[in-house]
Amino acid sequence: MEHAPKAIDVTNDVEMRTFNFFTMGIDGHPLGLHLDMAIPTILNNADEEQQKDWLPKAANREFIATYAQTEMGHGTNLKKLETTATYDPKTQEFVLNSPTITSTKWWPGNLGKSSNYAVVMAQLYTQGKCHGAHPFFVQLRDLNTHKPLKGITVGDIGPKFGMNTVDNGFLQFDHVRTPRRSMFMKHAKVLPDGRYVPPVHDKLNYSAMVFIRAAIVSGMAYHLLVTSTIAVRYSAIRRQGEITPGAGEVKVLDYQTQQHRIFPQLARGLAFRLSGQYIMKLYTQTMDDIRNGDISAVPDLHALSCGLKAVTTHHAALGLEQCRMACGGHGYSQASGFPLHYSVAVGACTYEGENMVMLLQTARHLMKIAKAIRAGQSPKSNKIVDYLFHKGPPKCLIDQAYDTNYRNVLESFEHLARRQTLEVYDKLVQLQQQGRNYEQAWNDCAVELCKATRAHVRTFLARTFVEEIDKISDLSIKSVLQDLLQLYLYYEVTECATGLLEDGFMTGQQHKYAKKKIYEALEKIRPNAVSIVDSFDFQDRELHSVLGRRDGNVYENLLKWAQSSPLNKTDVLPFHHKYLGKMMEEARQRSKI
Numbered sequence: 011m012e013h014a015p016k017a018i019d020v021t022n023d024v025e026m027r028t029f030n031f032f033t034m035g036i037d038g039h040p041l042g043l044h045l046d047m048a049i050p051t052i053l054n055n056a057d058e059e060q061q062k063d064w065l066p067k068a069a070n071r072e073f074i075a076t077y078a079q080t081e082m083g084h085g086t087n088l089k090k091l092e093t094t095a096t097y098d099p100k101t102q103e104f105v106l107n108s109p110t111i112t113s114t115k116w117w118p119g120n121l122g123k124s125s126n127y128a129v130v131m132a133q134l135y136t137q138g139k140c141h142g143a144h145p146f147f148v149q150l151r152d153l154n155t156h157k158p159l160k161g162i163t164v165g166d167i168g169p170k171f172g173m174n175t176v177d178n179g180f181l182q183f184d185h186v187r188t189p190r191r192s193m194f195m196k197h198a199k200v201l202p203d204g205r206y207v208p209p210v211h212d213k214l215n216y217s218a219m220v221f222i223r224a225a226i227v228s229g230m231a232y233h234l235l236v237t238s239t240i241a242v243r244y245s246a247i248r249r250q251g252e253i254t255p256g257a258g259e260v261k262v263l264d265y266q267t268q269q270h271r272i273f274p275q276l277a278r279g280l281a282f283r284l285s286g287q288y289i290m291k292l293y294t295q296t297m298d299d300i301r302n303g304d305i306s307a308v309p310d311l312h313a314l315s316c317g318l319k320a321v322t323t324h325h326a327a328l329g330l331e332q333c334r335m336a337c338g339g340h341g342y343s344q345a346s347g348f349p350l351h352y353s354v355a356v357g358a359c360t361y362e363g364e365n366m367v368m369l370l371q372t373a374r375h376l377m378k379i380a381k382a383i384r385a386g387q388s389p390k391s392n393k394i395v396d397y398l399f400h401k402g403p404p405k406c407l408i409d410q411a412y413d414t415n416y417r418n419v420l421e422s423f424e425h426l427a428r429r430q431t432l433e434v435y436d437k438l439v440q441l442q443q444q445g446r447n448y449e450q451a452w453n454d455c456a457v458e459l460c461k462a463t464r465a466h467v468r469t470f471l472a473r474t475f476v477e478e479i480d481k482i483s484d485l486s487i488k489s490v491l492q493d494l495l496q497l498y499l500y501y502e503v504t505e506c507a508t509g510l511l512e513d514g515f516m517t518g519q520q521h522k523y524a525k526k527k528i529y530e531a532l533e534k535i536r537p538n539a540v541s542i543v544d545s546f547d548f549q550d551r552e553l554h555s556v557l558g559r560r561d562g563n564v565y566e567n568l569l570k571w572a573q574s575s576p577l578n579k580t581d582v583l584p585f586h587h588k589y590l591g592k593m594m595e596e597a598r599q600r601s602k603i
């Protein structure tokens with residue numbers, strides 16, 4: 011053969027991600043930030059010439075770059091980042107500086123030891139004026155020796171809650187000079203003489219964050235589906251107790267409580283998967299629009315991605331813990347895989363925007379819509395938020411037999427989101443009329459604002475789930491997924507029941523009806539549960555779990571796993587006689603006296 015095919019095309023994003031994922035596991039690796047944030051930043055924020063220079067090298071892995079934004083003192087409030095990039099027109103360079111301890115970049119993944127470049131967010135100063143945080147592409151380490159360049163202090167921040175295969179790092183600049191063209195110049199620019207050219211939208215520099223927030227939704231689906239796979243499989247192996255006295259021990263999966271613990275996580279995993287696909291498409295479309303000069307969808311994308319990120323990560327964290335507890339004592343062992351999956355998944359509640367902060371971002375968007383509604387404006391043909399403008403039924407109808415395609419359930423979610431959004435908006439206005447300024451009023455309403463976002467996101471997730479299942483033409487697959495949809499929808503109804511009951515929209519009877527529909531769905535899902543999780547086709551090496559093995563050979567392998575522990579290399583630990591053995595021996599001697 012003239013050209014033997016390469017095993018992996020490193021410039022092919024999908025191939026690379028798959029390869030990295032299977033060879034390096036789920037808790038991160040040295041190329042994570044390079045692929046997930048640095049390359050997207052180059053794609054969306056570098057101008058044509060910069061892309062030509064940086065992109066092929068980045069794709070070919072001639073360097074490794076990270077995304078250095080967060081500082082020791084500020085992660086959320088980007089306006090207060092302290093790192094400065096001051097333009098010097100004489101040399102046509104920026105001078106990067108970390109003026110305080112708190113300005114030290116802190117957390118960037120792969121910064122600690124792996125990266126030799128970084129996208130650095132710094133306050134841009136030119137002609138004596140600050141223009142806010144802007145991204146710069148900065149070399150940190152020598153390409154040959156890998157030692158930090160002059161003026162740069164860089165290192166690892168130490169062990170974390172999880173993801174310890176990622177070298178999160180710290181970084182300080184001491185008046186480091188970098189060429190003018192190291193500023194990402196697709197949107198904002200600094201001309202050679204120092205004049206600043208503003209971007210068409212001042213948050214376009216934040217697109218890498220938007221990308222990851224959107225990607226996280228599918229990531230959380232993955233974590234939930236993986237951990238429910240483990241819990242379902244193990245529960246189909248584990249036998250404990252009897253349902254009918256004398257009939258023999260049952261699989262714990264036959265207990266209704268067990269199903270109620272695990273199946274909703276499965277259903278949520280699917281819901282997140284479908285909405286994850288939706289938001290990724292919206293992201294790609296919006297980035298294409300921006301390239302063509304249309305920025306109109308940016309606020310919608312930002313609002314939806316923030317809300318989805320916050321809700322899905324929170325529910326994934328709760329769901330993973332349910333799956334762990336569903337596996338009893340063995341669930342607490344590292345052999346279950348849960349510690350790994352949990353510690354990775356919960357990081358996403360914090361990174362890429364702390365969840366409360368993200369909920370409040372979406373709420374900003376909702377408050378604008380509420381203002382338009384109160385001003386009597388019409389909806390703007392926006393599929394995601396238009397329902398807020400419409401009047402729904404005055405009473406909940408979820409128990410009506412004619413609920414085709416769950417319209418009445420969706421209307422209940424819509425009702426709650428609409429009511430919560432308008433009520434908190436009215437409270438905001440009222441507080442301001444009473445003399446509070448907007449920011450104080452906002453803080454006084456913050457918990458209710460977050461509730462409005464959650465209700466809105468719940469509506470979006472549910473609607474997407476219903477619409478996507480409706481599209482399926484294979485009736486046998488559709489019927490299984492409809493059982494999960496039924497569970498998802500009525501489970502969510504009970505989760506937000508307080509809000510639905512509070513204003514008398516839903517009756518106590520209807521709440522009972524929702525519970526009945528949940529129990530009915532659990533029963534329908536039970537016989538298919540193992541086949542459903544098998545159909546995800548996760549490899550054992552992805553699950554990292556003795557309990558979730560595809561072959562179900564749990565007990566034998568649990569024993570092997572324990573026996574392979576380093577503590578079991580010898581029957582007696584080498585230092586036993588020096589400490590515990592000695593203590594016991596001395597105690598025995600003393601008691602003889």
Ligand SMILES: CCCCCCCCCC/C=C\CCC/C=C/C(=O)SCCNC(=O)CCNC(=O)[C@H](O)C(C)(C)COP(=O)(O)OP(=O)(O)OC[C@H]1O[C@@H](n2cnc3c(N)ncnc32)[C@H](O)[C@@H]1OP(=O)(O)O
Pocket residue numbers: 036042046077079080085086087088089119213214216217219220222225226227228229230232233308309312360361362363364367371374375
């Ligand atoms: C297979 C399993 C794998 C699972 C994993 C899934 C994928 C993930 C893989 C990666 C894994 C690990 C890597 C982790 C990497 C982590 C990286 C990071 O954490 S990077 C740092 C992230 N930092 C943040 O997110 C900071 C949060 N803060 C902000 O975003 C902002 O400061 C914000 C939004 C809080 C406030 O913005 P700002 O202070 O600038 O402005 P204002 O509040 O005044 O807002 C003005 C106006 O702008 C709007 N706005 C803000 N941001 C945006 C945006 N991005 N796009 C559009 N618009 C935006 C804001 O809403 C206001 O609008 P207004 O009209 O005035 O209301």
Ligand SMILES: Cc1cc2nc3c(=O)[nH]c(=O)nc-3n(C[C@H](O)[C@H](O)[C@H](O)COP(=O)(O)OP(=O)(O)OC[C@H]3O[C@@H](n4cnc5c(N)ncnc54)[C@H](O)[C@@H]3O)c2cc1C
Pocket residue numbers: 043077078079080081083084085086087116117118119173178357360361362363364365366367370
């Ligand atoms: C695993 C991991 C990986 C990371 N990787 C990177 C990376 O690669 N690059 C990078 O630059 N950064 C990274 N980060 C940093 C991360 O983005 C920030 O930690 C995150 O955005 C939260 O910011 P913070 O730490 O400043 O939290 P804080 O803002 O200090 O949050 C503390 C508390 O204050 C609350 N709070 C703050 N502001 C408000 C507000 N306005 N309204 C209401 N409540 C508020 C929060 O809700 C939270 O409860 C990473 C973090 C983690 C954990």
